[in-house]
Amino acid sequence: MDVQMSVQSRSPQSHRKSDPLAILALTGILIVALWSALLFEQRRNYEDVSRHAWSDAAGVARTFEEHVARTFNNIDAVLLVLRQAWVDDRSKFETKVRIMQAAYDDSLLVQIAVIDANGKLAYSNLDPNAAPVNLSDREHFRVHRDRSADELYISKPVKGRVSGRYSIQLTRPILTHGDHFGGVLVISLNPSYFSGFFGSLDLGDGGSIALIGLDGIVRVRGIDLKLDESAIGKVVPSDRPFMNADAADVGNFQAVSVIDGVKRRISYRQMNEYPMVVAVTKATEAVFAEHERLWLHYKWGAAVVSVLLFAAGAWLARAVRLQYLLKAHLLVANDSLRTLNTIAIQAGAELGDKFYKALELGCKHLGVEMGVVGALYDNAYVVDKCYSTVFTDLKEGDELELPAHHSRDMFNSHDVVIIRRGSQSHSASLLSNEVFEHECFIGTSIWIDDTLYGALGFYSTKPYAQEFDDSDREFVRMLGRWVGSSIAEDRAVKKLTALATTDSLTGARSRGYFTAAVDDEINRAHRYRRPLALILVDLDLFKRVNDSYGHHAGDETLKRIAEIVQGLLRTTDLFARLGGEEFAILMPETQEHEAAIVAERLRSCVSNTKIETLSGDVRITISAGIAQLKTGEDFKTIYNRADSALYKAKSLGRNRVESAGSSTVIGV
Known part of the structure; x- marks a missing residue:
């Protein structure tokens, strides 16, 4: 096996360079695959959010249409009852008005009025003694006077001369005996009546509900859960799909609002019974705000994972490169080459087993009795792995207090420390003689990502057991680098394994x-x-x-x-x-x-x-x-x-x- 490893260390240079490049290429492929999957999933999620937004808006439009139709039907029923009362017996008309007002919400019946055949105000529940104001110029009066049809008419929003408030006029003609035009019966609907409906539905920031006539005039609009009085009477552009006579009764489109300039997604429904359109809108930015926020987090997470993948790939490539460099350096000393090659080929072994074998081979190579790999903390040395033929009390995980005279600065460099019993540098030893009686020590620091992790040390109970030469220094230095590289590689592999097998949100298995x-x-x-x-x-x-x-x-x-x-x-x-x-x-x-x-x-x-x-x-x-x-x-x-x-x-x-x-x- 030693001969085989020596031969492999002299393989062509192109082969040495291929493995690190392959690792980097694989890392790049993984990062590209990660981002491709992320962007694909983001697009799919975007379409889901869009589809659900359209569906929600359409559902609200359907509900609002039913609410408006029910409201208009109720008012029309009141108009028919009161009209009959006016024609049959006007002395009982006031009583009928009070009954109807008691039966319905105040905001539903703002004003009940009668305009006579000449356009004069004949009755108003707000002021039964009101002067006969001339209302012949009102559109709803002219419509009924000029038409013979007995049908409900819904006016544009108007400001009442008696009530002084904006309202929607719902009217029917008064037909005397012989179906002669006898005036107009008017019920004024306060737009605030719909505030209760607006307040019950949350369409998100900037979401709105509107009732629009086929004449393009806004009758009522609610936004952010409340009535938007400023929108009443505004004119909708003629390019809106529902303004087209050939348009479908139900549809969706996206446009910039003429009221506040906000880009919105609009779902509309044309009412079957009345010349009205209900439109439910959601601000485009608000619809996708949560989606954008969530996917921004995902992208940051993917960026972190990409960095980690790249770092892991770079470190793995660097570790492979260091292994090749390690073999090249060990060619200077055949014995060191065979030892380190034996350690390096332990593919698939646990990290602790590799360290144990490395310490065992290191002790044999240096001619000492004990080898220790451990982590350095402020005042402690924690044992990761120990090999010894004479001392069995030191075990993995033992935390040892550093000697009081220990100089940590001795291990803040990448150099090798050599100690002889009685020398001035003996204080650099990591184990006090109370823990393990030793006469000489050789060790080096272990670095991970330019951060001091710990130290690798070999100890001997024999005074001047061996004169450590330059090849021993190089052996210990490279062994320390190999330990650091192995720890970094093990961490990277564990991190990648966790990413592949664990659900990142819940911690459950994937x-x-x-x-x-x-x-x-x-x-x-x-x-x-x-x-x-x-x-x-x-x-x-x-x-x-x-x-x-x-x-x-x-x-x-x-x-x-x-x-x-x-x-x-x-x-x-x-x-x-x-x-x-x-x-x-x-x-x-x-x-x-x-x-x-x-x-x-x-x-x-x-x-x-x-x-x-x-x-x-x-x-x-x-x-x-x-x-x-x-x-x-x-x-x-x-x-x-x-x-x-x-x-x-x-x-x-x-x-x-x-x-x-x-x-x-x-x-x-």
């Missing part, structure tokens, strides 16, 4: 890790005829949490639920997030009824937990479906059975645990 591990567990259960249960958990009505409290609160809820689940499971159970609000629990050595007990405990604990978020306290429930592995069954089949049980729990009212049930399960 879907990819779960699907790989579950096959092994299923094979083991089949081979040894042992029970295996699968629980699928889904948060009930989780979308409402995001809609009501925001995505940050949704993330906090997912993290808290994951903490609750992990706190109630065994170490042998596998808990993973499959996506969104769906989780899975794989329970080896567990039958279905036992899994049901655990699932019920989880359900009860979650339902009784108040989750504190920045947007307020959240309460949520979970539903769970359980299945036990059957003979010959694979993961897809048991998953589908558990999913069916979960669907059953959802359909039976949520906050339930349901089991698939089977008589052919394994391990009963």
Whole structure:
């Protein structure tokens, strides 16, 4: 093996350079793949947000249309009743007016008035003795006077000469016997009547609801949960789709508002019974504000991961390069070359095992009895690994107080320290003679990312055991660099492994890790005829949490639920997030009824937990479906059975645990 390593160290230079470049190239590919996936997912999420925004706006438009139609129908019914009362017996008209006002909201019936056939005010409930003001110029009077049709007319917003307030006039003609025009009956609708509806719906910052006539004039508009009086009477541009006679009755478009200049997404519906259009708008910026904020965080996270990946790749490439340089330097001393090559080829071994072997080979190479790798702190030296043929009391993890006369500055450089018993530099030794009686010491510092990590030291109980020469110095120096590089590489690999196998939000296992591990567990259960249960958990009505409290609160809820689940499971159970609000629990050595007990405990604990978020306290429930592995069954089949049980729990009212049930399960 030693000969083989010597031959490999003399391989062509092009081969030496290829591995670091390959690592850097692979790192670049990983970073590109990360950003490609991120941007693809961002686009998909953008389209989802857009689709949901259109859907929400359309739903609100439909609701507002129904509300407006109901309002107009009620007023029309009042008009018909009062008209009949005016024609039949005017002495009872005032009583009828009072009855109608008592039956409806004050803002619905601002003013009830009668205009006679000559355009004079004949009656007003605001002032029964009001002077006969000439209202013949009013549009609603002229419309009924010039038309023969008996139909409801909805006017543009007007300011009443008697009431002094803006209102929408809803009118019907008064037809005397013989269907002769006898005047107009008017009910003034206060736009503030719709404030209650506006205040009940949150369309986000800048979201609005408007009622617009087909003449393009705004009758009423609400924005940010309140009435926008400044918009009443404004004219909508003729290029709006719903102003086109050939336009569809329902539609969506995006435009800049003529009222406040804000770009909005508009969903409209033309009313069937009346020449009106309801339009619900959401400010484009507000619609995607949460999306942009969330994806800004994701991009920062991806940037951090990219930096870490690049740093890890660079360090891995540097470690490989250092290994080649190490081999090149060791060619100067054949014995050192064989020793370090033997250490370097321990591929796949644990880091501690590598250090132990390195210390063992180092002791043999230097002719000393003990070698120690450890971390340096302010006043302590913590042992990472120790090898000794004469001293067994020093173990991994021991924390030793540094000698009072220790000079830390001796290890603040990359040079090698050599100590002889009785020399002035003996204070640099990391182990006091109370810990280990020694006569000589050779060691060097361990650096990671230009930061002092600790020290590597070799000790001997024999005075002047060996005259350490330049090759020994170089051996210890390179061994210290190798230890530092190995620690850095191990950290980078562990970090990359954690990124690949753990869900970053909840700390649960990732879907990819779960699907790989579950096959092994299923094979083991089949081979040894042992029970295996699968629980699928889904948060009930989780979308409402995001809609009501925001995505940050949704993330906090997912993290808290994951903490609750992990706190109630065994170490042998596998808990993973499959996506969104769906989780899975794989329970080896567990039958279905036992899994049901655990699932019920989880359900009860979650339902009784108040989750504190920045947007307020959240309460949520979970539903769970359980299945036990059957003979010959694979993961897809048991998953589908558990999913069916979960669907059953959802359909039976949520906050339930349901089991698939089977008589052919394994391990009963």
